[in-house]
Amino acid sequence: MSEIIKPSGKKALLIDGKAASAAVLARVAAETANLAHKPGLAVVLVGEDPASQVYVKSKGKAAKECGFHSVQHDLPATTTQAQLIALVESLNADPAIHGILVQLPLPKGIDSSKVLETIAPEKDVDGFHPVNVGLLSAGLTERALVPCTPAGAMLLIQQAAKALGRDISGAEAVIVGRSNIVGKPMAQLLLAQNATVTVAHSRTKDLPAVARRADILVAAVGRPEMIRGDWIKPGALVIDVGINRVPGEGLNAQGQPKTRLVGDVALQEALDVAGAITPVPGGVGPMTIALLMSNTLQAAKRAAL
Numbered sequence: 321m322s323e324i325i326k327p328s329g330k331k332a333l334l335i336d337g338k339a340a341s342a343a344v345l346a347r348v349a350a351e352t353a354n355l356a357h358k359p360g361l362a363v364v365l366v367g368e369d370p371a372s373q374v375y376v377k378s379k380g381k382a383a384k385e386c387g388f389h390s391v392q393h394d395l396p397a398t399t400t401q402a403q404l405i406a407l408v409e410s411l412n413a414d415p416a417i418h419g420i421l422v423q424l425p426l427p428k429g430i431d432s433s434k435v436l437e438t439i440a441p442e443k444d445v446d447g448f449h450p451v452n453v454g455l456l457s458a459g460l461t462e463r464a465l466v467p468c469t470p471a472g473a474m475l476l477i478q479q480a481a482k483a484l485g486r487d488i489s490g491a492e493a494v495i496v497g498r499s500n501i502v503g504k505p506m507a508q509l510l511l512a513q514n515a516t517v518t519v520a521h522s523r524t525k526d527l528p529a530v531a532r533r534a535d536i537l538v539a540a541v542g543r544p545e546m547i548r549g550d551w552i553k554p555g556a557l558v559i560d561v562g563i564n565r566v567p568g569e570g571l572n573a574q575g576q577p578k579t580r581l582v583g584d585v586a587l588q589e590a591l592d593v594a595g596a597i598t599p600v601p602g603g604v605g606p607m608t609i610a611l612l613m614s615n616t617l618q619a620a621k622r623a624a625l
């Protein structure tokens with residue numbers, strides 16, 4: 321599995337999330353080929369956010385590559401909460417659908433938590449339903465569906481720790497960010513592997529000093545390059561969950577200013593200090609999509625029992 325760990329030309333090793341994601345997708349496709357009934361994934365997109373359209377397209381592509389039954393529902397930005405809930409209820413009742421993902425963010429005026437709570441917990445492949453949140457925090461991961469981004473980040477941590485000859489058990493893990501989507505479930509997953517877990521956030525006093533304690537540092541704040549090289553303990557395993565689009569140099573083919581993706585970690589500085597780090601792009605992002613397929617397969621297998 322250590323073909324996912326690559327030299328960077330600097331001190332740190334690079335963790336190749338694209339290679340790790342390809343391995344997960346290959347396993348999901350191989351298992352799917354042996355099933356009597358195809359796993360079915362429904363992705364619901366409300367409105368026309370261009371970034372969301374890109375993500376939803378790559379989810380549909382991955383689902384087809386895994387041999388899934390894949391459907392996409394595109395609803396106008398004017399969709400009401402009641403209409404969206406009615407669609408979710410029809411997908412809950414559809415036996416060909418095992419996974420339902422409602423792409424976030426939803427347009428203003430729609431209460432996301434109301435919508436997410438309508439999804440049948442056993443079809444909640446995002447792992448955002450309170451039942452799945454509860455199962456994860458109770459350590460009942462055999463029955464839970466675990467949120468895709470932290471689950472993918474955890475796989476990268478396990479594979480990188482193994483390649484570096486490090487133990488997760490007993491390690492100091494610091495997560496910067498306390499969102500329901502990444503920070504909190506990431507804390508549960510690291511705790512389940514016996515790490516000593518700190519969840520730091522915008523009100524944390526002396527954040528750089530807290531980050532510097534970390535053997536495993538997970539950045540999930542959504543602020544471009546906030547975490548500098550001198551926030552990182554030498555040799556630390558650094559997982560960058562941030563995906564921030566910032567202005568780049570020059571113009572694209574359409575004459576628009578170019579943009580580029582950066583993480584929450586200043587990568588070039590981190591490469592001189594860390595033991596291993598996930599790049600952006602090509603790190604945690606591709607794992608999110610792979611774990612969505614893995615969750616859908618799991619939901620389909622449980623439905624067939």
Ligand SMILES: Nc1nc(=O)c2c([nH]1)NC[C@@H]1CN(c3ccc(C(=O)N[C@@H](CCC(=O)O)C(=O)O)cc3)C=[N+]21
Nearest residue numbers: 375421422423424425446563601602603605606608609
């Ligand atoms: N209900 C819901 N579930 C989600 O899982 C969800 C969501 N809503 N809303 C938006 C975020 C974002 N997200 C990403 C998935 C893949 C990449 C990904 O593959 N990124 C590539 C680059 C992609 C690019 O070039 O833009 C990379 O990091 O290498 C990024 C972000 C899932 N999300």
